Amino acid sequence: MPDLIEGAVKVLRDGGLVAIPTETVYGLAADADNPLAVNLIFSTKGRPAGHPLIVHVASPKEATDEAWQYILSHWSRDVSPAALSLAKAFWPGPLTIIFPKAKNVISEVTGGQETVGIRCPNHPLAQALLNQFGGGLAAPSANRFGRISPTSAQHVREEFSDAIMVLDGGSCEVGIESTIVDLSRWDTHGPVILRPGAISQQMLNDALSKAGVIVPKLADEAADHSAPRVSGSLSAHYAPKTKMFLYEKEQLEDLLKSHTQPASKIAWVHFNDESLTLKKLDSYALTEIVLPDSAQLLAQQLYALLRQLDQSNYDAIAFEHLPKGEAWDAIRDRLGRAAIGSGII
Secondary structure (H helix, E strand, O other), rough: OOOHHHHHHHHHHHHEEEOOOOOOOOEEEEEOOOOOHEEEEEHHHHOOOOOOOEEOOOOOOOOOHHHHHHOOOOOOOOOOOHHHHHHHOOOOOOOOEEEEEOOOOOOOHHOOOOOOEOOOOOOHHHHHHHHHOOOOOEEOEOOOOOOOOOHHHHHHHHHOOOOOOOOOOOOOOOOOOOEEOOOOOOOHHEEEEEEOOOOHHHHHHHHHHOOOOOOOOEOOOOOOOOOOOOOOOOOOOOOOOOOHHHHHHHHHHHHHHHHHHOOOEEEEEOOOOOOHHHHHHHOOOEEEEEEOOHHHHHHHHHHHHHHHHOOOOOOOEEEOOOOOOOHHHHHHHHHHHHHHOOOOO
């Protein structure tokens, strides 16, 4: 493994790309201080210019305020007490914090904005690479832009063949992208969640309250149009090539009739509920896929499931709406964007 890390560090220092495992999804990493390397991310993914990237940093040996201040001050001109509280509470982990950027942060990373997203990933391979590399790595998901995010090394290879070096760290533990919280407009908005993830609003509130930071209530989106652009904020994203629609139980028959033809090959993805049976839908070639009742398990499995369905030559995917509640918000967000982009992107 040390030889593999050394090889990856050399690729990165030479301006190349390396696919790295994190606890959320695999990232396509480049030296965040190298404009040519960062531009290579955009061209390789087919990512639109001006769409900001997240910078990944190593965890300090001792997670003190001083240690985080030292690391973050390279990227941000204002490291607030709230930011330090969140870093100590959740890093390494699936949280991205949006900061006002420092002068030296290149515009290729920020999408030309005055803000930058920073994250400290919780994966031993990613941390080993970051520590040996000695700098920040810009790393969006390691897939073609708009497509289903990768949660295994094999998913990355399916996207890019052998064109990209891949560090195989197994399957991702969390399985969906990090929560993004904006701290760049503290004086006017307080902290604002721009993308839901495994770190919930309640968890953020609790961490800030314990640290004695008095803040306005966290919101799911900004009350105005001043929020910075961030990864995963487009309406169509995480999308399968197969057309996918979301349904409530009582809507399934009508939606099948409007979206598909009789005898179509349909992936019927639903929770284990016997109130709706195949007998009512016997004019369709339905394959049942039963979802786990746990939001955490579904998050781990979601992208692998969508990839598997996409490779199975279905005419459509009928995916049951998720239960209500904060635990399901992040998966609901990904599924909604996937459905909008499905069959199109």
